[in-house]
Amino acid sequence: MIPFFLAILGLLLLVLLLLAFDKWCRVGGPLLALTGVLVAEVWRRRLLPVSGVILIVGQVFLPVILGVSPADEDGLRTLLDYGQGWIALVLLLVTMMMSCASLSDERESGRLGFMSLRPGMELRWLPGKWAGVIGAVLVMLIPATTVLYLQVSLESPEAGNRRAKLPITALQFEVTEEDIDSFLLFKLEESPLEWGLQSPEESRRRAKRYLERQARSISKGGKSYLDFDLPPTQEKSVQLSLRPAMGKAHRSRVARLGVKVGDYSQEILVTNGKRVTVDIPLKESGSNQVQVELEFAGAVAEEVNIPAIYWIDDDSVQLKVTRGSFFGSLARSQALLLIRCAFISALSLCVSTFLGFPVAILFGICFLIAASGGGFAGAFEDEGASVMVDPRQETTARYLIDRLAAAGSQIVSGLKAWANSNTSEIVSAGEFVSWTRLGRGLFIIGGLWSGLALVAGTLVIRRTEHATGDNR
Amino acid sequence: MSESVIEVSGLWKVFRDFWMRPRVEAIRGIDLKIQKGEVFGLLGPNGSGKSTTIQVLLGLLFPTRGEVKVLGGNPGSSESKKRIGYLPEDSVFYPFLTGREMLNLCARLSQVPEDCRKSRVEELLRMVGLTAAADREIGDYSKGMQRRIGVAQALIHDPELIILDEPTNGLDPIGVRQVKDWIRGLQKRGKTILITSHLLADVEEVCDRVSILYGGKVQDEGEVEDILEHQNQSQWITTTPKEDQVSVIRECFRDQGVEVISLNGSRRSLEEKFLETVKMARSDGEVTAGAEEGGQLPSFLGGEAKGC
Numbered sequence: 208m209i210p211f212f213l214a215i216l217g218l219l220l221l222v223l224l225l226l227a228f229d230k231w232c233r234v235g236g237p238l239l240a241l242t243g244v245l246v247a248e249v250w251r252r253r254l255l256p257v258s259g260v261i262l263i264v265g266q267v268f269l270p271v272i273l274g275v276s277p278a279d280e281d282g283l284r285t286l287l288d289y290g291q292g293w294i295a296l297v298l299l300l301v302t303m304m305m306s307c308a309s310l311s312d313e314r315e316s317g318r319l320g321f322m323s324l325r326p327g328m329e330l331r332w333l334p335g336k337w338a339g340v341i342g343a344v345l346v347m348l349i350p351a352t353t354v355l356y357l358q359v360s361l362e363s364p365e366a367g368n369r370r371a372k373l374p375i376t377a378l379q380f381e382v383t384e385e386d387i388d389s390f391l392l393f394k395l396e397e398s399p400l401e402w403g404l405q406s407p408e409e410s411r412r413r414a415k416r417y418l419e420r421q422a423r424s425i426s427k428g429g430k431s432y433l434d435f436d437l438p439p440t441q442e443k444s445v446q447l448s449l450r451p452a453m454g455k456a457h458r459s460r461v462a463r464l465g466v467k468v469g470d471y472s473q474e475i476l477v478t479n480g481k482r483v484t485v486d487i488p489l490k491e492s493g494s495n496q497v498q499v500e501l502e503f504a505g506a507v508a509e510e511v512n513i514p515a516i517y518w519i520d521d522d523s524v525q526l527k528v529t530r531g532s533f534f535g536s537l538a539r540s541q542a543l544l545l546i547r548c549a550f551i552s553a554l555s556l557c558v559s560t561f562l563g564f565p566v567a568i569l570f571g572i573c574f575l576i577a578a579s580g581g582g583f584a585g586a587f588e589d590e591g592a593s594v595m596v597d598p599r600q601e602t603t604a605r606y607l608i609d610r611l612a613a614a615g616s617q618i619v620s621g622l623k624a625w626a627n628s629n630t631s632e633i634v635s636a637g638e639f640v641s642w643t644r645l646g647r648g649l650f651i652i653g654g655l656w657s658g659l660a661l662v663a664g665t666l667v668i669r670r671t672e673h674a675t676g677d678n679r
Numbered sequence: 680m681s682e683s684v685i686e687v688s689g690l691w692k693v694f695r696d697f698w699m700r701p702r703v704e705a706i707r708g709i710d711l712k713i714q715k716g717e718v719f720g721l722l723g724p725n726g727s728g729k730s731t732t733i734q735v736l737l738g739l740l741f742p743t744r745g746e747v748k749v750l751g752g753n754p755g756s757s758e759s760k761k762r763i764g765y766l767p768e769d770s771v772f773y774p775f776l777t778g779r780e781m782l783n784l785c786a787r788l789s790q791v792p793e794d795c796r797k798s799r800v801e802e803l804l805r806m807v808g809l810t811a812a813a814d815r816e817i818g819d820y821s822k823g824m825q826r827r828i829g830v831a832q833a834l835i836h837d838p839e840l841i842i843l844d845e846p847t848n849g850l851d852p853i854g855v856r857q858v859k860d861w862i863r864g865l866q867k868r869g870k871t872i873l874i875t876s877h878l879l880a881d882v883e884e885v886c887d888r889v890s891i892l893y894g895g896k897v898q899d900e901g902e903v904e905d906i907l908e909h910q911n912q913s914q915w916i917t918t919t920p921k922e923d924q925v926s927v928i929r930e931c932f933r934d935q936g937v938e939v940i941s942l943n944g945s946r947r948s949l950e951e952k953f954l955e956t957v958k959m960a961r962s963d964g965e966v967t968a969g970a971e972e973g974g975q976l977p978s979f980l981g982g983e984a985k986g987c
Contacts, residue, residue: 236787237787237788237790240784240787240788241788243784244773244776244784247773247775247776247780248773248775251775251816252775316771317767317769317771318771318772318773320734320739320771321765321767321771322788323739324737324738324739324760324763324765325760325785325788325789326757326758326760326761326789326790327757328788672739672740672741673739674730674731674734674739674740
């Protein structure tokens with residue numbers, strides 16, 4: 208009964224929002240007139256209603272298809288993960304379709320030329336259509352997100368009311384330039400022959416690696432002290448989240464780990480690669496700094512030898528503080544999805560000014576595939592910066608190749624911003640999506656990237672001939 | 680000396696392929712001058728460069744060589760766009776918009792003041808006989824109805840210069856008659872009109888001057904009357920003479936040294952018969968899904984009652 212009710216509610220919301228948006232477009236100036244045309248196009252050519260029905264009905268029946276219930280923690284996480292993934296998949300594809308189909312059709316039918324005869328149209332084409340696509344995406348996004356939220360909160364009211372957690376990474380995981388400087392100073396005094404003969408860049412790179420390794424591992428019987436800067440909080444406890452890696456040991460192997468925070472101490476069992484959380488009471492000390500002492504006591508089974516445990520990713524050791532509501536995080540995460548759709552639309556519109564529909568779609572899909580790997584971009588960044596250049600090899604060809612590589616590196620690091628704006632996993636894990644992250648996404652992806660794509664597309668339109676008849 | 684609305688000198692347009700190699704020389708050195716208030720016809724067979732010339736005048740195609748001035752400015756400038764109305768040869772309107780929505784869109788894009796917009800749309804719909812079909816999507820319109828909506832959108836912002844590319848193409852004889860009447864009416868209201876067509880009878884009836892293109896060049900140009908004057912021949916229309924009178928008349932002409940080349944009995948044209956039949960059907964109240972009888976030019980089009 209609930210899925211049926213949710214489907215009706217979602218579709219009703221979709222139609223109401225569309226009517227409201229359409230009405231708003233009808234009262235505006237020339238820019239909104241173009242926006243209204245795009246809305247009419249995607250609605251009357253059935254792209255928006257069909258996609259909307261697929262999106263909402265798919266969303267409603269997702270728990271049935273996945274065989275999960277949001278009443279239990281694992282089911283809730285799975286539903287949130289797949290639910291947001293489903294919404295993102297449909298919306299990103301529909302965005303590309305709407306943007307590419309609309310402008311390619313205008314170009315190929317000669318309508319682009321004909322409509323360009325109205326004053327100021329060259330400047331309004333892309334922004335008008337872009338606003339239309341964003342509006343259409345918003346019209347679909349709001350009901351789909353509402354349905355997802357209702358699915359979670361109707362089945363499990365406490366899940367809907369739960370608080371999101373803000374993960375905080377250990378200060379030691381961020382190796383700063385100052386850390387490297389003081390480490391090198393110490394090492395140059397301690398063993399000048401080992402550290403003094405290397406080039407400064409090589410020494411710094413080595414020092415950074417060493418410090419990172421030191422912060423991110425505990426050898427058997429050893430201790431590690433990790434400091435965390437907590438934001439001001441009224442909560443009486445924080446959650447310590449751990450996911451250790453134990454080298455090539457089998458996933459089922461278990462180790463003992465001592466946790467000590469102030470007066471509180473506990474020994475816990477941790478499994479290779481598996482996340483474990485511990486609630487730690489907070490004492491009112493007036494300080495926002497918390498130090499966690501971790502002691503690795505070795506494997507549980509005597510015959511197993513685990514020499515050390517490692518914290519490979521930044522989220523391997525985190526303190527989580529309650530911060531904001533689950534709904535707020537979900538809403539910000541979906542706003543970031545809207546921003547990504549806005550960029551995909553701007554990019555698709557830009558390439559559609561000179562490419563036909565199928566090629567433009569292919570281009571957009573290539574971007575999405577490349578961007579989904581953007582999270583790995585960090586691996587290249589530091590390496591690229593410290594490569595020594597032999598002055599004797601500074602030929603023109605080498606210079607050009609270096610510049611190309613630098614440009615490529617910029618693009619890859621730019622795509623990392625795209626990966627950072629994908630926060631669906633964070634929401635699924637019950638974590639907090641910050642306003643800062645939303646703001647950064649809005650500025651970089653929604654403003655900078657989309658703006659560049661729209662300007663480039665507008666320049667192409669202004670520079671291209673757009674005849675309306677056989678001369679095309 | 681009246682003001683020139685369009686001035687073209689030494690215009691060349693060469694279409695190039697992807698590698699920028701010349702593909703087609705569509706226009707080869709055209710010179711053209713169109714005065715304010717004139718109805719000018721650009722004639723020529725298919726591929727003679729008529730539409731290309733128009734697209735250059737509109738700023739949609741860039742000239743390869745030569746100078747083009749439209750309404751005193753560069754073609755494609757924002758200022759000239761506000762003052763030009765254009766009916767394209769093909770129907771390039773949004774098929775998913777209704778006729779009324781399309782006109783409303785064009786009015787908004789042309790920045791027609793909001794208080795005038797609605798009345799102009801309704802007046803133009805009435806003029807082109809599409810009031811009853813105004814809420815149907817353009818994709819469902821017949822070709823003739825699409826031409827009519829095209830004429831309406833070209834006039835929505837009360838332009839000074841109206842460019843009509845094959846305006847009678849796809850229209851029924853009633854539509855053709857109406858378009859010709861509108862053109863004459865617009866000229867009386869001070870508009871300058873440029874028409875391209877290969878339907879010479881239509882052009883002959885409405886144009887003051889014509890230019891005949893072939894192979895991208897102007898082959899002949901001048902006043903319609905001058906161009907069509909048959910050298911050393913004239914046509915008289917009289918009441919039908921009786922058999923015996925014919926021979927007397929021939930004799931008479933021969934005596935005066937005038938040769939009678941042909942003598943034909945006069946008959947009604949098919950167009951006249953068609954118009955009469957449709958008029959009768961309309962007066963009998965026959966219903967049609969297509970365009971209805973159009974009306975007069977709206978008052979906002981530069982006439983005496985200028986306003987919305």
